[in-house]
Amino acid sequence: MRHLFNRKIVGLSVLLMLAILSGCASAPPVAKQARLGLKLVPASLGENFSVQQHLKVERNGRIDELDAALEVDAGQLELVGLAFGQRVLSLSYDGKELKSWRHMMLPAQVRAEDVLEDMQLSLWPVQAIAQALPAGWRIEDQGLRRTLYLDNELVTSIDYSRMPRWSGTVVLNNLRYHYRLTIQSAP
Structure with a gap:
């Protein structure tokens, strides 16, 4: 009986954690509100690394957390998201094809493309991002702060x-979709 109770608690916990990722989900597409669609090749990062991270998403007064493992080399980007030790999301990107897997209970609004975009906006060199931006968009780096603008309106600060x-710690504030993503890398 206790085993069944523990399984129910873990199952409910996983469902709760899946709701975490919906906090990063983008709003329904509107012509001016469309995401960038940024998909830079892994090699354009200019370095290889493997890191464990703790992610915290804040949206509408709610805070959700998730653990992730990220590995990037010149040919591939791999990300695995875990909630209570269970895989809830994974994505693999080789610069041509984005493959993703999601737990069946993961909200449909959580898209691998959006996760990849936030990751690349945060980590890739500003020059690589600037070359890939559509008309009307601009990105700037000023020391330990990065800002993204659309038609001179601040959209994201990192x-x-x-x-x-x-x-270290990365704090991405998305002003368009009203969420804050804090990424703490393990030392």
């Missing part, structure tokens, strides 16, 4: 605790 960008 603050870093140190360099390289993936080695």
